[in-house]
Amino acid sequence: MSDTLLQIDNLGVDYETARGDLKALRDITFDVNRGEIVGIVGESGCGKSTLISSILRLTAPNTRFRQGEIRFKGQDLLPLSERRMRALRGEDISIVFQDPMQTHNPVLTIGQQMLDIQHRSKASKAEKRARAAKMLGAVGIPDPEARLDQFPHEFSGGMRQRIAIAMALMSEPDLLIADEPTTALDATLEVQIIERLQELQQQFDCAILFISHHLGVIAELCDRVVVMYAGAVIESGDVREIFHNPKHPYTRRLIDCDPGHIKTRARVLPTIPGEVPDLANLPEGCIFRDRCDQALPCCAHQVPPLTQLQEGHRAACWLNHEEVSA
Amino acid sequence: MTLLDVKNLHTSYGKVDVLAGVSFEVEPGETYALVGESGSGKTTVIRAIAGLAPAQQGSVKFDGREIRGASERELRPLRKDIAMMFQDPVGSLSPRLTIRSLITEPYRIQGMRQRDLDAEAKRLLEMVNLPAHFADRYPYQLSGGQARRVGVARALALEPKLILADEPTAGLDVSVQGELLNLMNDLRERLGLAMVIITHNLNVVRHVADRMGIMYLGRLVEEGDTETIFADPRHPYTHCLLSANPEPDPDARLERIALKGEPPSLLKRPQGCEFRERCPFAKPICTTVPPWEVENGHGLRCLSPMKAGQAA
Structure with a gap:
């Protein structure tokens, strides 16, 4: 068994709002092993962003951690002091954000920003600068020494995202969180970024938690996949199992919806009719029931548990329980 | 009659030639997709058609009437017939x-x-x-x-008779994207709309566009029926774009041809074929400027094109 780096156990997170508590995350359980790339897939509003900000404890003021643990190297992060949390961020856990155009400070040179983030290091300024140049080279920025003196606007979007990755990897973190790092880029750059991430992951041996709604990217990059819907994990498993043998109707239909699957021209593309349920007013039973074409009577009043179906493959659906679906 | 006829369109901002001669036609009821990397000039093309960006040279004929350089007053009645869908839906x-x-x-x-x-x-x-x-x-x-x-x-x-849609599905979830494309397809059939769609999602192009044009540095480098281009891309750039399309299948091992480097600066356009420096198939002959050649409705600007079947 490879050793576990991040272990999320029964995590429940609410947002306090005027309408009552919004149950943004419910019973989230999954692991990330050292050196592994885990993808998190799900549509807008499924709780991906709440999950990342919970791991980093960069949450909005109205966030309430109701239950569960986020263990990083065996230590629960939720009760840690802000000071210890700060020492962890950027050092052991780094993040690459979605929008490369807004990640960097526009009025400082890239070099200055890359020096600033080494504030914990005792190295001399020249050494820090050399390290920054080396990192830029590692993410494929040509002529890195000279480009350190340029400002963010002098780089293209794809380059800026690669710089963001270089900065996130400077401290050689154990866990890199990538929050839709390719969504704002076009297809050719997307491929460049995922190939680069694959290489760097090998080189630095860090684990990556990769958040995306692009199934093609997930299929290409990740070892394991966690599928989220309306604040819950509905399926998780090996990337091949998830794509070839999905055990939750939502996963199956999400894959069917991807036009990349349909090779001949289709007049009508598949969709998932209906809306995500209101998280402040959750329906009884399975959260996907209203949109599910295979719903059973028991789905209306009992929440299906996330059950292990085989080694490493879990799904939360009554259809996998013979005694109920028979 | 051709609904939209764009000929040799040029747009410059100072010394930067954003569009360096773009020509294409759209028939009534047809969907035409413009594809290319960021910065290739796709958005400028449709903005120039709608009169929202300058166009110093060339012609834009809509329903047979020249509309390039039309005044705001002349454009206003036309805007009934030409509608825009902007990139940022909330903005x-x-x-x-x-x-x-x-x-x-x-x-x-x-x-x-x-x-x-x-x-x-x-x-x-x-x-x-x-x-x-x-x-x-x-x-x-x-x-x-x-x-x-x-x-x-x-x-x-x-x-309208024509919709110009700039990245209509960017940032949407796959299920919602499907709904929007179905809606647009349905309306197009019911109302007989023609559309020019900009997208860099090639999976979308395949399902909505009748024809497509591939842009590089403000010019079309290849144009033709969508199905033909997907089946048999002739320009190495098109081939790179098509192969940079991650498949939703972990076992799909694509023979990917990586695109080298960054798009060149518009201020320093390369000599000869402008794609030459990034092209995996460049030959000595590519230092000469490739002409635009059309064969069976399939347009191409390349002196060392991919052979039929080479892409497979």
Whole structure:
């Protein structure tokens, strides 16, 4: 068994709002092993962003951690002091954000920003600068020494995202969180970024938690996949199992919806009719029931548990329980 | 008759030639996709067609009439026939107007106030499958997919003949993307609309476009029927673009041809073929400027094209 780096156990997170508590995350359980790339897939509003900000404890003021643990190297992060949390961020856990155009400070040179983030290091300024140049080279920025003196606007979007990755990897973190790092880029750059991430992951041996709604990217990059819907994990498993043998109707239909699957021209593309349920007013039973074409009577009043179906493959659906679906 | 006929369109901002001669035609009821990397000039093309960006040279004929360089006054009646869908769905809606005001604004601008605007709002919302009570909402109360639908409703209000859609599905979830494309396909069939769609999602192009043009540094480098181009891309750049399309299948091992380097600066256009420095198949002959050649409706600007079947 490879050793576990991040272990999320029964995590429940609410947002306090005027309408009552919004149950943004419910019973989230999954692991990330050292050196592994885990993808998190799900549509807008499924709780991906709440999950990342919970791991980093960069949450909005109205966030309430109701239950569960986020263990990083065996230590629960939720009760840690802000000071210890700060020492962890950027050092052991780094993040690459979605929008490369807004990640960097526009009025400082890239070099200055890359020096600033080494504030914990005792190295001399020249050494820090050399390290920054080396990192830029590692993410494929040509002529890195000279480009350190340029400002963010002098780089293209794809380059800026690669710089963001270089900065996130400077401290050689154990866990890199990538929050839709390719969504704002076009297809050719997307491929460049995922190939680069694959290489760097090998080189630095860090684990990556990769958040995306692009199934093609997930299929290409990740070892394991966690599928989220309306604040819950509905399926998780090996990337091949998830794509070839999905055990939750939502996963199956999400894959069917991807036009990349349909090779001949289709007049009508598949969709998932209906809306995500209101998280402040959750329906009884399975959260996907209203949109599910295979719903059973028991789905209306009992929440299906996330059950292990085989080694490493879990799904939360009554259809996998013979005694109920028979 | 050809609905939109763009010939040798040039747009420069100072010394930067953003468009360096773009030509294509769109027939009534046809969907034409413009594809290419960021910065290739796709958005400038449709903005120049709509009169929102300058075009110093060339011609844009709509329904047989020259509209390049038309004054704001001459353009206003034309805007009934040519509608735009902007890239940022929420940003293109005024935050202080209700959805009702937003989707009926085209009638007010075109001096059609005598219409029953409440009824029109209801009809348009219904057309894009939004509930009637959305008329009283403000843009911030909409999701990305709903805001896109409002964008579609607004574009359709005046029953245009042509829609210019800039990245209509960018940032949408796959299921919502499918809904929006189905809606646009359906409306196109019912209303006989022609569309120019900009997208860098090639999976989308395959399902919506009849024909497509591939842009590089402000020029078309290949053009033809969508199916032909997907089956048999001739330009190495097209091939790189098509192979940079991650498949939703972990076992798909693509023979990917990586695109080298960054697009060159428009201020320092390369000599000869402008794609030469990044091209995996460049030959000595590529230092000469490749001409635009059309064979069986398949246009190509390349002196060392891929052979049929080489892409497979």
